[in-house]
Each structure stands twice: as structure tokens, then as C-alpha cells.
Amino acid sequence: MHDYSNIDTSTWLAWDRDHIWHPYASALSAPEMFPVKSASGVEIVLADDRRLVDGMSSWWSAIHGYNHPVLNDAAQRQLADMSHVMFGGLTHAPAATLGKRLVDLTPPPLQRVFISDSGSVAVEVAIKMALQYWIAKGRSAKHRLIALRNGYHGDTFATMAVCDPVNGMHHLFSSVLSQQLFAEAPQTPFGQAASDGDMASVEALLREHHGDVAAVIVEPIVQGAGGMRFYSADYLRRLRALCDRYDVLLIHDEIATGFGRTGKLFACEHADISPDIMCVGKGLTGGYLSLAATLCTEDIAQGICQGEAGVFMHGPTFMGNPLACAIANASIDLLLANDWQGNIQRIEQGLKQGLSPASEIPGVADVRCLGGIGVIEMTEPVTMASIQRRFVDHGVWIRPFGKLIYTMPPYIIDDEQLAFLCREIIAVIREEQAQ
Numbered sequence: 313m314h315d316y317s318n319i320d321t322s323t324w325l326a327w328d329r330d331h332i333w334h335p336y337a338s339a340l341s342a343p344e345m346f347p348v349k350s351a352s353g354v355e356i357v358l359a360d361d362r363r364l365v366d367g368m369s370s371w372w373s374a375i376h377g378y379n380h381p382v383l384n385d386a387a388q389r390q391l392a393d394m395s396h397v398m399f400g401g402l403t404h405a406p407a408a409t410l411g412k413r414l415v416d417l418t419p420p421p422l423q424r425v426f427i428s429d430s431g432s433v434a435v436e437v438a439i440k441m442a443l444q445y446w447i448a449k450g451r452s453a454k455h456r457l458i459a460l461r462n463g464y465h466g467d468t469f470a471t472m473a474v475c476d477p478v479n480g481m482h483h484l485f486s487s488v489l490s491q492q493l494f495a496e497a498p499q500t501p502f503g504q505a506a507s508d509g510d511m512a513s514v515e516a517l518l519r520e521h522h523g524d525v526a527a528v529i530v531e532p533i534v535q536g537a538g539g540m541r542f543y544s545a546d547y548l549r550r551l552r553a554l555c556d557r558y559d560v561l562l563i564h565d566e567i568a569t570g571f572g573r574t575g576k577l578f579a580c581e582h583a584d585i586s587p588d589i590m591c592v593g594k595g596l597t598g599g600y601l602s603l604a605a606t607l608c609t610e611d612i613a614q615g616i617c618q619g620e621a622g623v624f625m626h627g628p629t630f631m632g633n634p635l636a637c638a639i640a641n642a643s644i645d646l647l648l649a650n651d652w653q654g655n656i657q658r659i660e661q662g663l664k665q666g667l668s669p670a671s672e673i674p675g676v677a678d679v680r681c682l683g684g685i686g687v688i689e690m691t692e693p694v695t696m697a698s699i700q701r702r703f704v705d706h707g708v709w710i711r712p713f714g715k716l717i718y719t720m721p722p723y724i725i726d727d728e729q730l731a732f733l734c735r736e737i738i739a740v741i742r743e744e745q746a747q
């Protein structure tokens with residue numbers, strides 16, 4: 313057994329620096345990495361015993377915080393039965409239970425569930441479902457996708473092709489990425505009715521190209537990694553109607569927004585609509601293991617399988633992983649057992665109150681909050697190295713990108729921790745601006 317405490321932290325930090333890729337990192341100039349020893353509740357404990365209040369939920373996922381006794385127990389019980397068996401020809405209660413839960417919790421038309429290993433794969437599966445559906449219908453000309461500017465849907469090739477064409481990786485990979493169609497990002501803020509002008513771009517694309525378009529893909533209500541933008545539920549409602557009118561499928565990527573983050577269990581509920589295909593991930597296992605799912609309507613499932621292929625052509629090795637499914641079931645139970653909606657409202661109030669003083673700091677362009685998400689948008693991109701260290705010195709874990717300093721804390725954060733988190737974020741911004 314590895315006892316990591318026997319290895320000097322500086323030793324393995326050097327191994328890490330010399331051999332390990334981190335997200336969006338350079339192998340030439342390694343950025344500072346903060347070694348973590350453990351995490352518990354809302355706190356991340358560094359190797360030198362400093363404790364940080366977590367404002368990121370490990371990228372939207374650790375909704376119940378870390379080292380949760382209920383999730384630990386679910387993992388241990390499942391380990392005693394089996395960690396994994398293949399899903400071809402075999403099945404098990406953890407996956408069947410999770411499938412039933414997801415069908416019951418999402419809008420009624422979504423009836424079939426494909427359980428996969430990560431968010432990007434869930435989006436790949438969604439795209440493949442849409443394409444295979446039209447191929448099965450004898451309409452293979454419908455093979456393109458419409459996406460929104462400022463969108464983010466993952467880092468694999470099909471998903472990169474629907475990420476924002478400017479801040480995504482289109483330029484770099486232009487020779488290999490499928491050329492998709494991009495509508496202007498919705499401008500109408502959350503809480504307002506969308507204007508005809510705001511619908512014009514996506515409507516024009518649908519009118520002109522619907523004969524070759526398989527699906528429109530959007531992140532409902534919150535555009536996450538592509539800009540942390542909150543937009544009108546009415547826009548989504550009208551987009552649903554446009555997709556119906558032009559016979560184009562609608563894919564909702566709820567990987568960031570799912571499981572209560574925006575104040576509804578799924579963000580599409582703000583608009584009272586249902587997509588034809590929905591992706592969930594991130595918070596699905598409460599941040600314990602990588603797991604995602606793609607749901608579709610019975611009509612799409614039947615349509616795909618009535619085609620020439622006869623089956624849906626996808627089947628990852630770790631599909632339906634029992635350990636991850638068991639933890640997901642426990643995480644969903646945990647969420648629904650409490651007044652999660654009241655709790656998200658409490659966090660939204662805390663974020664609004666705590667972050668509002670930021671709007672007076674020079675260099676801050678906008679402050680906005682929705683559900684358990686708080687965003688401070690700067691006029692200029694932050695200097696990552698200096699601001700990251702400063703956050704740690706102030707006892708909080710915040711990971712900004714570009715002009716965006718944002719937080720989506722675990723739902724278990726208490727009022728005092730939330731006030732501390734907001735206060736320290738603002739203190740750090742003031743210090744950075746004073747430089």
C-alpha cells in the first residue's frame with residue numbers, strides 16, 4: 313500500500329512538476345501548484361495544514377462538500393459488493409436505480425438514459441444520438457449543429473467544435489474540427505422576456521439551414537466556462553418553439569447547471585420546457601467520481617434503433633460503473649432529503665449581499681448572482697499567478713479565468729463561511745487592483 317505521508321511533499325511536487333499535465337497547463341513554465349492533503353466539509357486542507365474555504369466545489373461537482381459520511385458509506389458498501397463489472401450483457405441495481413431516478417427527476421419526455429464516464433463524453437453521445445436519429449430516418453443531410461457563441465461543451469473533438477469559436481480552440485484545430493453554425497449569444501438577462509432581436513440570429517440560422525441541421529445545442533440559462541453569463545428563460549422557451557417549427561432537435565447541456573445549482577433542479581425548469589436530449593454530469597456523484605449521463609426521448613431512442621444500424625453505436629468500457637452509480641444515487645437522495653431549494657435561495661442571498669460591495673471597486677465591470685453562483689467580471693483579465701496565491705493567502709479557494717472571478721460553493725456552506733468567502737474575494741480584488 314502507498315503511504316503517501318512517507319514521501320516528502322517537495323519530492324512528489326517535483327514529480328508532479330516534471331511529469332504531470334494539469335488542466336490547460338504548460339510543460340515549459342510550470343505554474344505554482346498547491347499540494348492538498350485532504351478535504352472535508354467546505355474546507356480543502358493543504359499539505360502545510362492551511363485550511364481553505366472552497367468556493368469552487370471542484371468545478372461545480374462537490375455539491376455536498378468533501379468527505380461526506382453518507383457518500384463515504386455508499387462508496388464503502390458498494391466496494392464490498394463490486395467496484396465495476398462490464399455493462400455489455402450484465403447489469404446491476406446501482407445503474408438501474410440511477411437511470412430510474414434520472415428519468416423521474418427530469419422532464420417527462422426524457423425516458424432513456426445512457427450512462428457514461430464524463431461530461432465531454434455525455435455531449436459526444438448526445439451529438440451522436442442526434443446524428444444517428446436523422447440517419448435512421450433517411451435524412452442524413454441533417455448532420456450539422458447550431459451552437460451559441462460563448463458556449464462551452466467540453467474538450468473532445470466533437471464538443472470543441474460547438475464551443476465558442478473565438479475563446480474556444482477553433483483557430484488551432486480549424487483543419488480538423490467539424491464546421492458548425494454559431495448563433496449570437498442571448499443578450500436578454502435572466503428574468504426578462506427575450507426580444508425578437510435577441511432571437512433573430514438563431515432564427516435566421518434555422519430558417520436558412522434547417523435542412524442540414526440535426527440539432528441546436530445550448531447550456532440552458534447559464535453559459536458556464538464560456539463567460540459565466542445568465543440569460544433569459546424566455547429565450548429558451550422561444551428556442552424550443554423554433555426547433556419544433558423547423559424540425560430540429562434540441563440538446564440541453566445541463567452538466568454545470570444540473571442538480572439545483574441555478575435554483576431549479578434542472579435549469580430548463582426555469583422555462584418550463586423539455587429538450588429532446590439532455591446531458592448531466594459534474595454534480596451527479598457529488599464530486600466523488602467521474603460520471604455523466606445523456607437522456608433522450610423515447611421517440612429518439614426508437615427512431616435510432618429502427619434505422620439500418622439497429623442499435624445505438626456507443627459503449628464505453630466503464631459504462632454504468634457501479635461504484636460511481638451507487639454514489640450518485642446517494643448524492644441525489646442527500647440533495648432531495650433536505651430543503652435544497654430554500655438552501656440555494658439562502659446561498660443566493662448570501663452571495664448577493666456579500667459580493668455587492670465589489671461593484672464599487674475600480675476595474676470591476678459587473679457583479680451578478682444566480683442560485684448558488686456568484687460572478688465578478690473584471691474589465692481586464694486577471695493575472696493568474698499573483699491572484700491565485702493571494703486567494704490562498706486569504707484562506708479561500710477560488711480559481712478565476714480570464715476576466716472572471718466566480719464562485720459556486722458547496723451547498724453545505726454555512727452563513728459564516730459564505731460571508732468569509734465573499735469578504736476575502738473582495739479583499740483580494742482590492743489588493744490586486746491596488747498593485
Ligand SMILES: *Cc1c(COP(=O)(O)O)cnc(C)c1O
Binds near residue numbers: 464
Ligand atoms: C464541464 C462541462 C462539460 C465537460 O465535462 P467534463 O466532465 O469536463 O468532460 C461539458 N459541458 C458543460 C456545460 C460543462 O460545464
